[in-house]
Amino acid sequence: MHAEIERYYTRKVLTHGATALGVDWTCQPTQELRFVQLLKLCDFRKEISLNDVGCGYGALLAFLLKRHRSACVDYLGTDLSEAMIAQAQPSSRPNIRAQFIVGSAIPRVADYSVASGIFNVKLAQSAARWTLFIKKTLTDMNNASRLGFAVNFLMPLGSELQAIPALSHASPEIWMRYCAQQFGAKVRVACRLRHAGVHAACPTLMPV
Structure with missing residues (x-):
């Protein structure tokens, strides 16, 4: 699965x-x-450490540098693709330290972990296999986070829309219950976004 x-x-x-x-x-x-x-x-408001799981080319780091200019962050980005990591740019400020690593494991425990979009594209994987992948990833993120972690999902499609087989849609309530039961986490949905395009809707789930 990781290779695909x-x-x-x-x-x-x-x-x-x-x-x-x-x-x-x-x-x-x-x-x-x-x-x-x-x-x-x-x-x-205080110095934090942050794991960016499935960081791609480091867009979240660039966003941090733009949106949270004065924040003190120890950032670690991990991604499966060496080509992605090759595109990543280091931090340009001493208050945001950054490192990028190729691999599937999260190699450290940080204050927070986030993952943006990594559960959206299941490709040819079966729904059952993809569910196991999500469960394992959520477990890994929970184990790698001292204070909390956040992920997002594509929301279920309305009856008027045709599903794209390669995309994965999930009700946030299912994963809220999973995180509460498995990790004893307090969970909330931060926002339900609806936006034109392929990734049309994405609730952000925050177990803390």
Whole structure:
């Protein structure tokens, strides 16, 4: 599964470069709407450490540098694709330290972990296999987070829309219950976003 995901996103970034399309978002505003919601988890009033799971070319780091200029952040981005990590740019400020690593594991425990869009594209995987992948990833993120983690999902399609087989849609309530039961977490849905494009809706789930 990891090999299939790596090939898919490597093709994307080699085709589109370090852009929103390179990580399969329709545009930068769509991508950054998700970052705004995911980062509501973090308390930037003090120095924090942050894991960015499935970081791609490091767009979240660039967003941090733009949106949270004075924050003190120890950032670690991990991604399956070496081509993605090759596009990542280091931090330009001493108050935001950054490192990027190729791999599927989260190699450290941080204050927070976030993942944007990694549960959206299941490719040819069965629904059952993809569900196991989500469960394992959520468990890994919980184990790698001292204070909390945030992820997002594509919401279920309305009856008027035709499903795209390669995309995965999930009711946030299912994963809220899962995180509460498995991790004893307090869980909330930060926002339900609806935006034109392939990734039409994305609730942000925050177990803390």
